[in-house]
Amino acid sequence: MVFSKSFLVAYGFTLLPGLLSSAATVTPDFFEKHPHTRHQINSSTVATELGSQLSNGTLIFGSDNPMYTNETVRWNNYARPDVQVIVKPAAESDIAKIVKYCDRNSFEFLAYNRGHALTTSVAAFSGIQISIDGLQGMTIAPDKKTVTLQAGTYGSPVIAALWDEGLVTTTGSAPCVGLMGPALGGGHSRYEGLYGMVMDDIIHYNVVLANGTEIGVNATSHPDLLYALKGAGHNFAIVTSFVKKVYPGENWYLKTYVWTQDKLETVFEELNKFAKSANGTTPPRMGVNYGAMIMNPNISTTEAVLEWGFNYAGPAEEAEKLLAPFNAIGAVAENGSEVSYPEVAGVTSYSCPGANRIISTALTLEYNVTTERAHYNQYLAKLAQYPELASGAYLYYEGYATAGFQAIPSDSTAYPHREENFIVVFFSEVPDDAPHLKEPASVWAKEAVDLWNEGQPGRLPKVYVNYAGGQAYQTNEQMYGYEPWRLEKLRALKATYDPQNRFRFYAPIIKQACA
Structure with a gap:
């Protein structure tokens, strides 16, 4: 099918090398003697100047294109970046060219894959989005010990x-x-009790630096940058592909419970014991337990319940022996099933579509039972005051098996919080037609995280960077570690690999652009 120029322009596709003959009449920007700053970005200009340098199949378009909405959808709509132009590369090699073009023109750029950034810090961005979600390549090594993945890959198809x-x-x-x-x-991963976090079994990264330089990063090539990519990587480069270890698969056993509020103290006491039940850690094959303090109208319209799920990498018989303390609590509902690993995520994960989400989070070594009762009382009080939040507000708990990732030296990666056992999160979805609820939801979020931190006297507040909401009260030390050497090392690496601080929009180590 042949598309006319008028058709392409009408649908916002001012793109593609070779399709628009007008590109030949424009002097490419790379022939200019000096970089220049441009205050206006539009898809026509970018396509004319950049399109001929990129692979066939690359798309360049703006907000007038029907694809724009899908290409900018985010899990959290509360704070959105200002995406003026989208460049969707057809090949890994295009990314360096796009970054160099942005660098020459002083255009800001932001890599986008699945839009799951929780942090409000991305709202500071305005410029060109590099949509890497089309890069889905995957190659399993002949010895079946590693897999090479392009950076646009995501959970479901890779797992399958x-x-x-x-x-x-x-x-x-x-x-x-x-x-x-x-x-x-x-x-964090269901397999981290055995193999560590997602970053821990990545052995090689192909990246593009802020100036468009392409390099490989591993234990012998730029090992200093390898350290930074593992825990603070959003601040340093765009990953185009990576090599990851793979392991023999097995079926899993899933067990879910619903407990009424009178069991709250017992549930959290048993969870604390469980985290120390095998050599001081959660049993390594009990990959994760997810829980929520939430309203379930099928159980009660006046009291919140505790909904919990345990994921075990092995057969039901083994798992049930470990779950005996939780079976004894007495649930109003429970269910167990053996499933293949590809089924696990679909059964247990949260929903993916976007919403206006107010978030706060903390890390804990153990649950403070008194604090959790205070959370329960606050939860009911807040919903009585703001009933419109009832369908989307809950407290969320994650307890991963820690043996695998705690076995890795804490000082070997930028991720700093390997000693912690639990992640706690406050979520509230604010309806689009109720903007007046943003303020009370934000207040509640701050009060919730304060409760968790006050329940750990003598300990400094810490947050998991991927769950950080970007609020002013979340510091770099909370995300990247309190030991002075950690931030000093990251800032020194920024000076080496990103001296102009082009990567500053996701949980930034340094917030301002550098001259």
Whole structure:
């Protein structure tokens, strides 16, 4: 099918090398003697100046294109970047060219895969979005010990393709979440009790630096940058592909419970014991337990319940022996099932579509039972005051098996918080037609995280960077570690690899652009 120029322009496609003959009449910007700053960005200009340098199939378009909405959808709509132009490369090699073009023109750029950034810090961005979600390549090594993945890959298809070969790897929890985005901040995984976080079994990164230089990063090539990519990577480079270890797969056992509020103290006491039940850690094959303090109208319209799920990498018989303390609590509902690993994420993960989400989070060594009762009382009081929040507000709890990732020296990666056992998160979805609820939801979020931190006297507040909401009260030390050498090292690496601070929009180590 042949498209006319008028058709392409009408649908916002001012793109593609070779399709628009007008590109030949414009002097490419790379022939100019000096870089220049441009205050106006539009897809026509970018396509004319950049399009001929990129692979066939690359798309360049703006907000007038029907694809724009899907290419800018985000899990959290509360704070959105200002995306003026989207460049969707057809090949890894295009990314360096796009970055160099942005660098020459002083255009800001932001890499986008699946849009799961929780932090409000991305709202500071205005410029060109590099949509890498089309880069889905995957190659399993002949010895079936590693897999090479392009940076646009995400949970569900990777898990399924590996499973067909009898293999698994560490990934994020939800099937719709990209692999690399979480890995740059650590990446908690159901398999981390055995193999560590998502970042821990990545052995090589192909990256593009802020000036468009392409390099490989591993234990012998730029090992200093390897350290930074594992826990603070959003601040340093765009990953185009990476090599990851894979492991033999097995079926899983899932067990879910619903407990009424009178069991609250017992549940959290048993969770604390469980985290120390095998050599001081959660049993390594009990990959994760997810919980929520939430309204369930099928159980009660006046009291919140505790909904909990345990994921075990093995047969039901083994798992049930470990779950005996929780079976004894007495649930109003429970269910167990053995499933293949590709089924696990679909059964247990949260929903992926976007919403206006107010978020706060903390890390804990153990649950403070008194604090959790205070959270329960606050939860009911807040919903009585703001009933419109009832359908989207809850407290969320994650307890991963820690043996695998705690076995890795804490000073070997930028991720700093390997000693912590639990992640706690406050979520509130604010309806589009109720903007007046943003303020009370934000107040509640701050009060919730304060409760968790006050319940750990003598300990400094810490947050998992991938769950950080970007609020002013979340400091770099909370995200990247309190030891002075940690931030000093990261800032020194920024001076080496990103001296102009082009990568400053996701949980930034340094917020301002550098001259």
